[in-house]
Amino acid sequence: MAQALVSPTCPRVVDKVAAVTARLGAILKELGYFAPPVALVVILATKLVWDARIQSQRRKTLPPGPRPWPIIGNLSALVGDKPHRALQELAFEFGGLMYLQLGSVPCVVLSTAEAVREVFRSNDERILSRPKMLSFGIISDNYRSISFGPPGKLWQSMRRFCSTELFTNTRVASYQGRREEEVKHMLMVLVEESEKGKAVDLRSWLHDLSSNMTTRMLVNKRFFANRGENDGKQEILKSELEHVLEGFNVNIMRNVLSDYLPSLRYFAEELHGARAALEAFRDEAATVGRKIVELEKHRQRAQNPSKDENYVPDFVDVLIGAPLDDGKSLSDTLLTVQVLEFFFAGTHTSSATVEWAMAELITHPDLMKRAQAEVDGAVPADRLVRDSDIPNLPYLQAVVKETFRMHPVLSLGGPRETTRPIEVNGYKIPAQTRLFVNIFAVHRDPAVYTDPETFDPDRFLTQHLHTNHCSGFDSHELIPFGVGRRMCPGFHLGNTLVHLMLANLLHRFHWSLPEGETIATVQASVMSEKLYGLLFHPNENLHLVPELKNGLPAS
Known part of the structure; x- marks a missing residue:
C-alpha cells in the first residue's frame, strides 16, 4: 500500500x-x-x-x-522512564541550547546554566505561557489555575496575591504552631516504631507528615497517620484524598499523542480514550476536593469571625473572599482546583526531597554525623527544631541545597511556550515553540560544578556559598523551584518544610540501616531515580531503623 x-x-x-x-x-x-x-x-x-x-x-x-x-x-527522546537523562545525553553532543522537533511541535531544551541565563535574561515575559496540552486544560478548569493559566489578568492577579498575601514570610510564619504540632505528632509515630527496633518506611512517614502540615495550612485539618483518632467517615475521606493525590501525579503531565501530532486528535483522545480518562479524574478530584475544602463552612466562618484571638486563618479563609477574577472571588470550581494544586505541590515534592537527603546521608555516614552534630549543638534537646533555627544551621542548608542539586524532584520542570519570537545567541526561535528546562542537566553542568556526580554539601559553603536556590532570577545554576516569573510561588514554604522535616529527623533520632543492608546495597537498590508520574523518587522506598536520642519535648 x-x-x-x-x-x-x-x-x-x-x-x-x-x-x-x-x-x-x-x-x-x-x-x-x-x-x-x-x-x-x-x-x-x-x-x-x-x-x-x-x-x-x-x-x-x-x-x-x-x-x-x-x-x-524527536518524540522518542521524551518517552521512557528517564527522559531527563536522554535529553542530557543529547545535550552533550548538541549543546546547552538544543532544538528538537516533537511531532509537529517545535521545542527548545535548555541544559546548562549559561543557556538558562541567556534565554531568561531578556525573554522571560515572552516565555511565561504554558503549552495547550490536553491534561493541562482538563485538570485546570480550562487553563485557569495558577500552574497552567496563560499570563493574562487572572493569572497576574493570582500570582500577585500569592506573593503579597498567601506565601509571604509573615503568612508562612503564622502557621509555625500548626507545623510543630504535626511534626511532634509524626515523631510520636516514629518513637512507637523505634521501640519495636524495626525499620520504618521513611517515604510513607514523610508523605504523611508533609500531607498533614499542608492540609493544616490549607484547611486546618489532619488526615494522615491519626493513630486511631479517625472515625469511619474521616478514614474514607483520607483514602479518597490519597487516590486523588496519586491521580494528580499520574495525570497532570499525561502524555497524549495529540499534544504533539494534532492531526491524530481523534485517534488519541477519542478512540484511545485519553479525554474520557482525564475528565473522569477531573470529576473525581472535584468531588473529593469539595469534601476537603468545605467552602460553605469557610463562608459561614467569614460571616461570623471566630472570637478566638489566636485563630490563624487557613489558606481557604484567605482565598475565599479575595477579588482575584476581575474584582470577583474565584468560582467554587476554580478555588477547589487551586487548593488541590497547592496540596499536591506541597506534599510529594517536599517529602521526596527529604527522602533523597536521608538516602544520601545514610550512605555517607561522616556527613550524617556532621549534620547531626550541627543540629544538636544549635537546638536544645528539650524542644523541636523551629523555623528560626534554620539560619543557624549552615551545614544543614548546604545539605538541602546539594540534595536539590543532585535530585531535583521535577527534573524537567513544567514546559513553557514562547508567545512571541525570540532570538538567542543568533538563533531565531519562533512563537509557539515549547521550552523545557532540563533542571537535572543544569544542576550537573560541569562548567559550573566540580565533580557534579558527587554528593558534596561543602561546595555550598565554599565556591558556591552565595548561590540562592530561592531566587529564580540570579542563581541559574540551582533552580529546583523553577526560574523567572513563573517559578513556583510557594518556594519559601517548600524550602521551609524540607529543612524542618530533615532537621527534626536528625535532631531526635540516630539512624541505621536494617539488618543485612549495607551502604553498597542501598546505593544499588535505592539511589537511582525512578519516574512515577510527574515526580522522580528514589528507585525503592528508603527503609531505616530509628533510635531515639532523647525523649520528645512536652510542648
Missing part, C-alpha cells in the same frame, strides 16, 4: 515510511497506545516528503539538535 502512494522518483521513501512506522509503533507502545493502524501508514506516506522539505528549510536559523525522524521528529 505504501508503494502505491509514492512517486517512483523517490525510491527511498518506502524504506523511510517503514522505518518511521516502526519507530512510531514503539513510541505508541511506550505511551500506552495500540499498534498504529494501516490508515496511519497512509498518513505517514503522504506527509513524509513535504515534512522533510519544510523542516530542512526551518532548521537553518534554529539551534543545533539531532536530526528528526519524519512525522514523529
Whole structure:
C-alpha cells in the first residue's frame, strides 16, 4: 500500500515510511497506545516528503539538535522512564541550547546554566505561557489555575496575591504552631516504631507528615497517620484524598499523542480514550476536593469571625473572599482546583526531597554525623527544631541545597511556550515553540560544578556559598523551584518544610540501616531515580531503623 502512494522518483521513501512506522509503533507502545493502524501508514506516506522539505528549510536559523525522524521528529527522546537523562545525553553532543522537533511541535531544551541565563535574561515575559496540552486544560478548569493559566489578568492577579498575601514570610510564619504540632505528632509515630527496633518506611512517614502540615495550612485539618483518632467517615475521606493525590501525579503531565501530532486528535483522545480518562479524574478530584475544602463552612466562618484571638486563618479563609477574577472571588470550581494544586505541590515534592537527603546521608555516614552534630549543638534537646533555627544551621542548608542539586524532584520542570519570537545567541526561535528546562542537566553542568556526580554539601559553603536556590532570577545554576516569573510561588514554604522535616529527623533520632543492608546495597537498590508520574523518587522506598536520642519535648 505504501508503494502505491509514492512517486517512483523517490525510491527511498518506502524504506523511510517503514522505518518511521516502526519507530512510531514503539513510541505508541511506550505511551500506552495500540499498534498504529494501516490508515496511519497512509498518513505517514503522504506527509513524509513535504515534512522533510519544510523542516530542512526551518532548521537553518534554529539551534543545533539531532536530526528528526519524519512525522514523529524527536518524540522518542521524551518517552521512557528517564527522559531527563536522554535529553542530557543529547545535550552533550548538541549543546546547552538544543532544538528538537516533537511531532509537529517545535521545542527548545535548555541544559546548562549559561543557556538558562541567556534565554531568561531578556525573554522571560515572552516565555511565561504554558503549552495547550490536553491534561493541562482538563485538570485546570480550562487553563485557569495558577500552574497552567496563560499570563493574562487572572493569572497576574493570582500570582500577585500569592506573593503579597498567601506565601509571604509573615503568612508562612503564622502557621509555625500548626507545623510543630504535626511534626511532634509524626515523631510520636516514629518513637512507637523505634521501640519495636524495626525499620520504618521513611517515604510513607514523610508523605504523611508533609500531607498533614499542608492540609493544616490549607484547611486546618489532619488526615494522615491519626493513630486511631479517625472515625469511619474521616478514614474514607483520607483514602479518597490519597487516590486523588496519586491521580494528580499520574495525570497532570499525561502524555497524549495529540499534544504533539494534532492531526491524530481523534485517534488519541477519542478512540484511545485519553479525554474520557482525564475528565473522569477531573470529576473525581472535584468531588473529593469539595469534601476537603468545605467552602460553605469557610463562608459561614467569614460571616461570623471566630472570637478566638489566636485563630490563624487557613489558606481557604484567605482565598475565599479575595477579588482575584476581575474584582470577583474565584468560582467554587476554580478555588477547589487551586487548593488541590497547592496540596499536591506541597506534599510529594517536599517529602521526596527529604527522602533523597536521608538516602544520601545514610550512605555517607561522616556527613550524617556532621549534620547531626550541627543540629544538636544549635537546638536544645528539650524542644523541636523551629523555623528560626534554620539560619543557624549552615551545614544543614548546604545539605538541602546539594540534595536539590543532585535530585531535583521535577527534573524537567513544567514546559513553557514562547508567545512571541525570540532570538538567542543568533538563533531565531519562533512563537509557539515549547521550552523545557532540563533542571537535572543544569544542576550537573560541569562548567559550573566540580565533580557534579558527587554528593558534596561543602561546595555550598565554599565556591558556591552565595548561590540562592530561592531566587529564580540570579542563581541559574540551582533552580529546583523553577526560574523567572513563573517559578513556583510557594518556594519559601517548600524550602521551609524540607529543612524542618530533615532537621527534626536528625535532631531526635540516630539512624541505621536494617539488618543485612549495607551502604553498597542501598546505593544499588535505592539511589537511582525512578519516574512515577510527574515526580522522580528514589528507585525503592528508603527503609531505616530509628533510635531515639532523647525523649520528645512536652510542648
